[in-house]
Amino acid sequence: MGEALSTFYSKGNLNTMKNVTLYHHGPSTCSQKVRIILELKNISYESKIIDLLAGEQHAPEYVKLNPNHLVPTLVTDDGVLIESSVINEYLDDNFPGIPAKPSDPFNIAKMRLWVKYIDVYHPQCGSITYGIGMRNILIQKPKDELDQEIASIPDLIKRKNRRDLVDMGLDAPVLIEALKQTEVLLDKLEQELENSDWLFNNSFGIADAATLPYIIRMEQLALGELFSSTKRPNINNWYERIKNMDIFENAVTSYIPEALIGVLTKFGNDQKDKIFKIMEKK
Secondary structure, three states, X not given: OHHHHOOOXXXXXXXXXXXXXXXXXXXXXXXXXXXXXXXXXXXXXXXXXXXXXXXXXXXXXXXXOOOOOOOOEEEEOOEEXXXXXXXXXXXXXXXXXXXXOOOOHHHHHHHHHHHHHHHHHHHHHHHHHHHHHHXXXXXXXXXXXXXXXXXXXXXXXXXXXXXXXXXXXXXXXXXXXXXXXXXXXXXXXXXXXXXXXXXXXXXXOHHXXXXXXXXXXXXXXXXXXXXXXXXXXXXXXXXXXHHOOHHXXXXXXXXXXXXXXXXXXXXXXXXXXXXXXXXXOO
């Protein structure tokens, strides 16, 4: 998997566990979720970067760890874990010093329902990312290489959706539906934050970490006005609070190349009028 896979990154923090290793990709939304909780709980870990654009998630030695060809993957003395939502609860249970879950059972249940909803939304964000942004990078690859990369996606539905997004861009039905579902997500989030600074907790926690990467991605794609101070002030205030926290720099911005953000923002700006017209249709 090349030198990128062997990149080592150790956090000298308060909590320690031997042999905690995170396989992840800097801009990946699900990787961000886990890095945020690792930072929040001051957990030392070894970082191994998987270059998704280079196809390292399909390398045989990585697929042995994650048969879904996805990031993140967490390896500890207990074994291997995949799926960011599962990983984050595991981390909170094993490092209770800085709680990331609510203290009462009812709010824990509400948190889990919200995280489940976010997990269901996740493919919509992927459609938006590829249809608006990454498509314009992928189509620059040789056709044979791009076809092989798409064919390597193990899930048949995801493979078909990727093909449609690459071929059709904003006209892909899966992208049109994703934009509509994004409006639904933002309305739900705005409502949940109406009477609380954080999601189902007295402080930043797992539900916030699960949601944050999608707001970041919208901003990167020049869609930040969807949660402006006038359109959705609760989300705007929540996002500003998070950006002022150390974990935002340590777990998010330090891992995302400015050049990539610039490219995604340009692609978003170039297509913004059509994007908003799609979102206005009910």
